[in-house]
Amino acid sequence: MYIRLSCCRLLRHRKLIYISIFVSILLSLIYVVIIPLVLKFLQKPQTNTHTERQYVVPRNSPVFQTVAHCSFHDCFNIYRCGHKLNGDFKVYIYPASKYVDSDGIPVGGKMSREYYSILSAIVNSHYYTDHPEEACVFVSSIDTLNQNRFRVKETSQALAMLPYWNDGENHIILNMVPGAAPNYKTIVDLSIGKAMVAGAGFDTWTYRTSFDISIGIYSETASQLSHNYSLTHRPTFITTVQTNLHSDFITHLKSIEQKRSILRVVEQCTDDIHNRSIVCHGNVTYEYTYILRDSIFCLILPGPRLMDTTLSDALATGCIPVIAINHVVLPFFEVIDWKRAVILWSETELDNLLDVVSGIPLDRRKEMSSQCRWLYHTYLSSLQKITMTTLKILSQRLHPHSASFYEDWNLRPNPESARSPLFLPYMSDSSGFTAVILSYDRVSSLFKLIRMLKGAPSLQKILVIWNNQFKSPPRFSVWPKTEIPIKIIQTAANKLSNRFYPYREIETEAVLSLDDDILMLTIDEIEFGYQVWKEFPDQIVGFPSRSHVWNNNTKTWKYESEWKNEISMVLTGAAFYHKFWNHAYTYNMPGKIKKIVDDNMNCEDIAMNFLIANTTNKAPIKVTPKKKFKCPQCTNTEMLSADEGHMATRTWCINQFAEIYGRMPLKLVEYRADPVLYKDLFPKKLKRYNNVGDL
Incomplete structure (x- = not known):
């Protein structure tokens, strides 16, 4: 009996110990985990900015x-x-x-x-x-x-x-x-x-x-202005643009205006002092935005406040600000070089201002005016841009190693500057090229061309684009026997743009685009053209050249095929280019241009020249003096260029393409690449390209 009671007491004691341990653990969890989480939740602000x-x-x-x-x-x-x-x-x-x-x-x-x-x-x-x-x-x-x-x-x-x-x-x-x-x-x-x-x-x-x-002051007025005001025909040289200037400034400036009529001092109109959209000059009333648009320079002085919206208004219209405010800190001066767009002057030296400003050349004025509009549009034209510029500056302070360069902040994009979409500055010697031949039905000249091409040391593959849907290409057994792979692609529709499709069979960087009647080139000329292209891989390098000229009478461009010292196009009937341009032609070029090419069965070579020139702002490169590229065996009915309207269509294409691009990207150059020892009196053994022909 004693033993039994002792066992019961022992079991009861153990239960109390287990309960105590469990309660201790539970209280610890509540104290260590649950209470801090609750407090953190109560202290953390709600992230919903719409719940006030x-x-x-x-x-x-x-x-x-x-x-x-x-x-x-x-x-x-x-x-x-x-x-x-x-x-x-x-x-x-x-x-x-x-x-x-x-x-x-x-x-x-x-x-x-x-x-x-x-x-x-x-x-x-x-x-x-x-x-x-x-x-x-x-x-x-x-x-x-x-x-x-x-x-x-x-x-x-x-x-x-x-x-x-x-x-x-x-x-x-x-x-x-x-x-x-x-x-x-x-x-x-x-x-x-x-x-x-x-x-x-x-x-x-x-x-x-x-x-x-x-930061800048956002101006609702400036945001409603057009930003394409020309500086050339502005009638007023320099104008004050504030109506709340101190009377001492007004008196001083009017005395200068009496001596120099190139200054216009505007004031608040006395008959409507609450209307800030109009200003007065004597008895003449102007809209505030008009004086900004018709003035070359806008004089900005300290008003009741050190700065106001007139800076943004002047920048938006391209009126060059003359800021005569001592000790002012201009918007985003930490990254923006304002000397490129505004004139900083002392408010105590106004007597000498007109003489100095008058000496600024017209070209410099135009450059400053364009910079004004660009700075406004980039940094001050909206509250969103002002905010993002502010945060970007803060970010750059923290990470100066990844900060934007001076040029990124201050140089506006120039469509006339040269730029290349390609990464590599040169090609390796072992890359070689793929010959892409556009053919329709001239089997005899096509085979002759292939037999000539197969001897080119850098040729890696021949790709024939068979553009005839009514007739199959010759059976493979009759094609010329070569060690170079030949691939025939039969197209679904007869379009000249087929020659520029980015076929997966093109594995080399370089493409030699050829018409099937180009039988007058030699192996040395082709190989030399390829070596030149490797030095200029983002440009068209080839043989037949053309130019464009401006007609003052019709105010239009004209396609010119006469022999001249200047060239602006190299035709893709015999030319090297990077295979990237096939992708750009097919997917990036304006669709209207490709439709013009396919609808007219013409101008695909002009379109490619426009595309590359518009992207790189570089001219093509002609190699060797050869100019004659007529097929000696072809009849006139076989050649697209024999059509009476061929030249007129090409002139029309040039004007259409220039209108679509919004400018004329083609560059006229007097440049041609020939072998170094071309026509020099050296033994043939010392020359690498002996078989380079004349005209």
């Missing part, structure tokens, strides 16, 4: 002062931004919230359309993250664009209440209304601690170098 939450700003909540001497190295925590080389610059936007004071009065007012556009641009960019722990930079949902709406103390307190504020570290405050005189402070008296300011109208006294970002 209301916060009460206490009357006595702390207000931090702005750190006046911040730099990117002491007020910015770069360790929040990770250590990856790319992709670690992320921006977090606080959820939309409504802040009110203890009396229920809203702080900051309703979010403006402009600020909403900026936040939307960030959300839709690759910089955005909805996870604050991943963020490098934080942006408040409190609208700070317009400083005139601020309740300074309450707004500062609302910023300090942001969950990740930490005295403004890694936060950016956006503002687009420049400060007013006398100190022109961009953010007035908001206490932003260590936050960066992306603001407009900075002066050099308040701008914190390498920390703040000077």
